[in-house]
Amino acid sequence: MTLSGIAPDNFAFPAVLKAVTSLQDLNLGKQIHAHVVKFGYGSSSVTVANTLVNVYGKCGDKGDACKVFDGIIERDQVSWNSMIAALCRFEEWELALEAFRSMLLENMEPSSFTLVSVALACSNLLKRDGLRLGKQVHAYSVRMSECKTFTINALLAMYSKLGEAEYSRALFELYEDCDMVSWNTMISSLSQNDQFMEALEFFRLMVLAGFKPDGVTVASVLPACSHLEMLDTGKEIHAYALRTNELIENSYVGSALVDMYCNCRQVSSGRPSVRCEAFSDKESIHGYVIKRGLEKNRYVQNALMDMYSRMGQTQISETIFNSMEVRDIVSWNTMITGYVICGRHGDALNLIYDMQRVKEKTNMNDNAYDDEGRVPLKPNSITFMTILPGCAALAALAKGKEIHSYAIKHLLAFDVAVGSALVDMYAKCGCIDLARAVFNQIPIKNVITWNVLIMAYGMHGRGEEALELFKNMVDDGSRNKEHVAILGW
C-alpha cells in the first residue's frame, strides 16, 4: 500500500497495529509508530494512539506505553481502559488503581473493560486491601448493566485469588448468565484452593448444564484427579480428550496428563522410557508426548522434569532443563525441586545463584530487556519455598541467611508460605529465636506458620512455650475470621 503511494489512514493503522500485537513484535511496532508520526496521526487520532498504548502494553514496553498515553490530548474511555490494562500486564497493580482513580477524577465513566482490569489489580493486592477495594468494584458492577459476564468472571477469579472461594461460589450461584469461562474459573479456583472434590463436582454440573469442556476445563480438572489420585476419573477425562483433536494437542492438557499419571504412580520407573499402563504397554509417557508433538512445549517439558525427578531420575530432568529453549520461572523452580528431592542441595543452591545471572527470553519485558528481548528472571514465592527446606536439611545457616536476604530483596520474606519456610529453616538450623523473630514479622499467618513454630519449640525441648503458642494460635484464628455477608444484595 505504501509502496504504491497510498497513504495509510486512521483506519489502516489500528488494523495493522493489531497484527503487530498478535505477532508480539516490539521492533515492528516501533517502526510502524514512526510511520504513524510521519503520516501525521501522531496526535490527531485518539483511536490510533489507543492502539499504540495496547501495542506497547502487550509487546512489553512500559515506558513507551506510558509515553503514548501521556501524549494523548483528548483521552477517551478506551485510552484509560487500554492504559489500565497495560499497567496490569506489567504487574503494576498500584499504578493501575491510581490510573483508575485519575480516570474517575476526570469524570470518565468506567466500563466493564475498566472493571475487569481493576478487579485483576485488586486480586493482586494484600488480602485486606484487595477485598476492600474489590467489593467496591463489585458494588459498582451491580449498578452497571453493560456486559456483565466479563465483569462477573473477573470478580469470581478475584475473590478466589484473595482466598474467599466461598464468595466466588455464592456469586456464581446467584448469577444466571454463566458461560464457559465462568465454569472454568470456578473449577480452576476450587482446584487451586485444594477443594478437589468440589472442583470435580462443578465439572460434573458443568457437563450436565450442557457445556462442552474445552482445553482450559480439562487442564483445570485434571489436577484435581491428580491430587485425589482418582486415576479412573483421570482416564475418563483423558479418553474424552483423545476423542477431541484440539484438546489432545493442547499443551496445558498434555502437561496436566503427565502430572496426573505420574502422581497416580502410573509410571513404572527405569530409564528414559517411563511406561504407563494407561497407554499401550510399549508406550511411555515421554513417547506419548513426542507422538503428540508436545515435546518442545515448555509446559509439557516442565511436567516431564517434575515426573523424572519424582522417579529418582533427576539427571533426565537436567537433560530436559538444559535442552529447553525457553525456560520460565516454573522450569527453574521444578529443577530446583528436583535437586532438593534427590538430596543434591548444593546443586539446588547453585541454581538459585545462576538464576540471578541468567536472562531468559520473554515477551513480557519491562524496561530492563536487552537487545534480544531477554530479562533477568524474578524468583517467586515458590522458588523460596522450594530452596529453603534444602537449607534446613543441611542445617546450612549461612546459606539460609543468604536466601533470606534474597527473599527480602524481592519483597517476599513476609509472604506466609515463604515466611513459614524461613521459620522452619531457622528452627532446624538451631536458631529458635531467629525463627521466632521471623514468625512475628509475618502479618497474615496460616495453620502451617503456627505448626512450624510450635513444632520448633517442641523439638528444642521448650514444651511450655509450645503450649502457650498453641493457645495463641486458637485466639489468632478466631480473631482473623471475617464474618461478612456480601452477597445478599
Next chain:
DNA sequence: CTAGGGTTAG
C-alpha cells in the same frame, strides 16, 4: 482501538 479462565510444592 480496550477485557475474563489453564502449568510448579506441601
